[in-house]
Amino acid sequence: ELKVEQNPLFLSMQEGKNYTIYCNYSTTSDRLYWYRQDPGKSLESLFVLLSNGAVKQEGRLMASLDTKARLSTLHITAAVHDLSATYFCALTNTGNQFYFGTGTSLTVIP
Amino acid sequence: GAGVSQSPRYKVAKRGQDVALRCDPISGHVSLFWYQQALGQGPEFLTYFQNEAQLDKSGLPSDRFFAERPEGSVSTLKIQRTQQEDSAVYLCASSLRQAGYEQYFGPGTRLTVT
Numbered sequence: 748e749l750k751v752e753q754n755p756l757f758l759s760m761q762e763g764k765n766y767t768i769y770c771n772y773s774t775t776s777d778r779l780y781w782y783r784q785d786p787g788k789s790l791e792s793l794f795v796l797l798s799n800g801a802v803k804q805e806g807r808l809m810a811s812l813d814t815k816a817r818l819s820t821l822h823i824t825a826a827v828h829d830l831s832a833t834y835f836c837a838l839t840n841t842g843n844q845f846y847f848g849t850g851t852s853l854t855v856i857p
Numbered sequence: 858g859a860g861v862s863q864s865p866r867y868k869v870a871k872r873g874q875d876v877a878l879r880c881d882p883i884s885g886h887v888s889l890f891w892y893q894q895a896l897g898q899g900p901e902f903l904t905y906f907q908n909e910a911q912l913d914k915s916g917l918p919s920d921r922f923f924a925e926r927p928e929g930s931v932s933t934l935k936i937q938r939t940q941q942e943d944s945a946v947y948l949c950a951s952s953l954r955q956a957g958y959e960q961y962f963g964p965g966t967r968l969t970v971t
Contacts, residue, residue, distance in 0.1 A: 751899075778957065780934065780960075784902040784964075789948060789962040789963055789964045789965050790900070790948070790962040791962075792959060792960075792961070795959055802915060835899050835900075837899075843902075843912060843913040844894075844902040844905070844913070844915075844916070845890070845892075845900075845902060845950075846902070847899030847900050847901070848899055849898065849899050850897075850898070850899050
């Protein structure tokens, strides 16, 4: 079974600061996803990373994938309050299942 | 266009009752997934349909859980004789093509078993 670990689980950061969320996984995966979830809401797709070295950026968020290290990162630049949410990485192997990480709960403090 | 919708959004059931949760996927999406999300956890896979065929039900936690998608569009997740440990948010997702492609999630049904 594919295992997905995220760290940190909880992150409190000040507005304007930078930080990185890490997603490690245990076996080869075809593609990696990052999702955002606001309290009481469903999951919103942020990024899909398809190959080694892939980097995608949207606003203050940038995601990257290193398939050799089995690691993806979600980098937050100059955080703002609106980014407060829980962030999940998820992977799929050749099967049908998405495997989600435990999530990183991000709180941006003014 | 319309996204994935789920109903009801909230359901309170007494232990032992049966419940049925509905999912309307995005029109034309071939694949449909059900997930269970416990409080403070990531979603966990329950089952997967490709059109009307249930190709994977390995995540269903017990034989009290049953899912169907008889016409390849709307799906129902049924839980019989609910237990307190069934309390969770049940998420439905659909995907345009076969499994492994980007999934679009519905708002979820929060089930509370008392």
